[in-house]
Amino acid sequence: MSDIQYEKHSQVRLITINRAEKMNSLDFAANDELVDIWKEFDADETARVAVITGAGDRSFCAGADLKTYSLNFARTPAPEFRKKYTNGPGFGGITRNLDIDKPIVAAVNGFAISGGFELSLACDLRFCSPNAEFALQDAKWGFHACDGGLIRLPQIVGMGHAMEIILSGERIDAEHAYRIGLVNRIYPQAELLGKTMSYAQMLASRAPLSHRFAKEMIRTSMGMNMPDALKAESRSFRDFAMTADLEEGLSSFRERRDAVFTAS
Structure with a gap:
């Protein structure tokens, strides 16, 4: 075995x-x-x-x-x-x-x-x-x-x-x-x-792209000074702001249903 x-x-x-x-x-x-x-x-x-x-x-x-x-x-x-x-x-x-x-x-x-x-x-x-x-x-x-x-x-x-x-x-x-x-x-x-x-x-069941970008951001921000880390966090958010998963999340909120994320 x-x-x-x-x-x-x-x-x-x-x-x-x-x-x-x-x-x-x-x-x-x-x-x-x-x-x-x-x-x-x-x-x-x-x-x-x-x-x-x-x-x-x-x-x-x-x-x-x-x-x-x-x-x-x-x-x-x-x-x-x-x-x-x-x-x-x-x-x-x-x-x-x-x-x-x-x-x-x-x-x-x-x-x-x-x-x-x-x-x-x-x-x-x-x-x-x-x-x-x-x-x-x-x-x-x-x-x-x-x-x-x-x-x-x-x-x-x-x-x-x-x-x-x-x-x-x-x-x-x-x-x-x-x-x-x-x-x-x-x-x-x-x-x-x-x-x-x-x-x-x-x-x-949560948004996989959210997990991915958040973990990467947390890891790369270690050791950064606060202003640079905050700017990097904002850039990270903007990088995936136009994804299908974000649109699905917003739609599910408006429609009061569970989101179905596709990592896209």
Whole structure:
């Protein structure tokens, strides 16, 4: 059976890391398979939203499978590694150099540790079960996060909370994660995936061009000064103001009906 399952649910795609016996950690092969699936999702015009989760009820993703990852890391020459992973997609595919302007929701059903935590941070929304735990444990083992944790975490939870998580390497539970804005919702374990999929279906009914332009604008405005960012936002709005989807949205509002968007 494949290490990564990819299922179509209308306009939503469910991606499951299927390595429960390994706490859904990723070895090189599983990581590369996940990269290919993200690329397929991005290119599929019928796919509007992705949900990613882990198999079983113990772990979303425990990061890299160090028993095999470290061995392959040592055997991969530095130039080849830099070309494929540093300059290519990061851990889990979406942590670096693979920008997908469609909504991605993480259903965190247990441990999200180190690279698994960073994978969840690269998603737009994070829903979790009460048994979820989050950590960047790298400081315990002599290194630091390298797949977006140091960059995205302060943007999501603020510098103080991020520093506590990064410097201590300690785990935080679901309630702590919700309190600091790391997760958006907490659902009972048995309901997590169903609730997340229902939310994803709702997102899929929204205007895909709106999602696309908004995500691109948010990403590119990071680091801009305020006047330039506001001008860029206005230009982005004008760039898609004459689309069929906007006309459909306005028509549906006038006619008091649900909009049917076509991404055109």
